[in-house]
Amino acid sequence: MDARDLDPAVRTALRGLDPRNVERVASHLVAAGTLVEDDPAAALAHARAARDRASRVAAVREAVGVAAYHAEDYAEAARELRAYRRMSGDESYRAVLADCERALSRPEVALRLVAEALADSPDPEETAELRIVESGARLDLGEDAAARLVLEAALGDRPDPASLQPGDTGRLRIAAAYADLLEMQGDGEMAMEWLVAIAGADTDDVTGAVDRLGIEFTDLEDELVEEQLDGAQPLDGDADEDEQAEPPVAPEVVTPLPEDEHGLGRSFDEDVEAEVAELLGETGDEDTREH
Numbered sequence: 001m002d003a004r005d006l007d008p009a010v011r012t013a014l015r016g017l018d019p020r021n022v023e024r025v026a027s028h029l030v031a032a033g034t035l036v037e038d039d040p041a042a043a044l045a046h047a048r049a050a051r052d053r054a055s056r057v058a059a060v061r062e063a064v065g066v067a068a069y070h071a072e073d074y075a076e077a078a079r080e081l082r083a084y085r086r087m088s089g090d091e092s093y094r095a096v097l098a099d100c101e102r103a104l105s106r107p108e109v110a111l112r113l114v115a116e117a118l119a120d121s122p123d124p125e126e127t128a129e130l131r132i133v134e135s136g137a138r139l140d141l142g143e144d145a146a147a148r149l150v151l152e153a154a155l156g157d158r159p160d161p162a163s164l165q166p167g168d169t170g171r172l173r174i175a176a177a178y179a180d181l182l183e184m185q186g187d188g189e190m191a192m193e194w195l196v197a198i199a200g201a202d203t204d205d206v207t208g209a210v211d212r213l214g215i216e217f218t219d220l221e222d223e224l225v226e227e228q229l230d231g232a233q234p235l236d237g238d239a240d241e242d243e244q245a246e247p248p249v250a251p252e253v254v255t256p257l258p259e260d261e262h263g264l265g266r267s268f269d270e271d272v273e274a275e276v277a278e279l280l281g282e283t284g285d286e287d288t289r290e291h
Contacts, residue, residue: 003027010059017054025054032063040070051080058087069096074103091120095129102133107140128154128170132177144185151178161197169206172198176207 003026010029014022028050035043044067047060054060065080078100081093094117101110114134122130131154138147152159154174164175175198182191198209205211 003030005030013057013059014054017057021053025050025057025060028053029060029063032067036067036070040067040072043067044071044073056087058084058090061087062090065093065096069100072103074100078104091117092126094122095126095133098130098133099136102137102140105140107137110134110137110140125170128174131174135177135181139181148178148181148185151181161194164197164201166201166203168201172202172207176209179209 003023006026006029011022011026014025017025028046031046032043032050035046044064047064047067050060051064061080062084065077065084068074068077068080078097081097081100085091085093094113098110098113098117101107101113110133114130114137117130118127131150135147135150138144138150151174155171155178156163159175159178161175164172175194179191179194179198182188182194195209195213198207199205199213202209
């Protein structure tokens with residue numbers, strides 16, 4: 001991992017460390033950020049290694065918390081993200097912290113955290129995440145009807161799949177949670193209707209609806225180029241090695257006839273030239289005698 005790939009703001013936060021330690025910590029943080037989606041366990045190991053060398057840096061504690069959440073170590077995730085919040089003052093992980101409480105079988109605590117966060121009027125995307133956690137906590141408590149009402153209220157008084165619009169990531173994520181809830185409650189037909197609508201609006205497949213439906217997209221431009229290449233005639237020299245070029249045709253050999261020696265085998269053009277010469281009086285005596 002190249003330490004130079006680290007976010008400049010995070011590198012600035014590492015300036016208080018021993019210069020010999022900065023590169024090692026930076027490399028571990030880059031590795032953690034690179035691996036967190038595909039190999040969260042390895043990402044968590046790198047983040048912990050960075051924490052061992054720089055536990056007083058807020059960005060390092062954030063990296064550990066995020067990696068632990070993806071690795072499903074929810075106790076460590078909650079502990080590290082709370083430490084990050086105290087050190088930085090950043091409140092952006094409130095939905096994640098509430099979800100950690102759910103995972104730790106404390107849905108009541110999750111609901112309290114959600115209520116506290118919503119009271120601060122967070123931005124639409126965080127609000128969407130908080131509502132999803134709130135609905136999940138209601139399910140954990142066996143309050144299925146309340147869980148459904150939370151999502152329906154977030155989608156509007158009369159949720160309609162046709163109302164979904166591309167780019168509204170928060171609403172699309174709520175819709176995906178609603179589709180999951182419908183399927184869980186036995187309404188598979190309506191759940192499928194929502195999934196199809198989500199897939200149509202979620203061009204980046206943030207919700208995973210496209211993958212769940214097994215939809216595969218084809219790049220029409222690339223397909224057209226392939227068809228043109230398949231139908232193109234091979235250029236000179238590009239023919240298959242197995243195809244042999246036709247051998248050149250040898251010139252026809254004409255065997256002289258005996259009469260050619262007496263002028264009887266002259267061509268039509270030669271006969272015309274001779275007649276013209278005779279008319280113009282250009283023939284010699286010898287030619288006159290021959291005719």
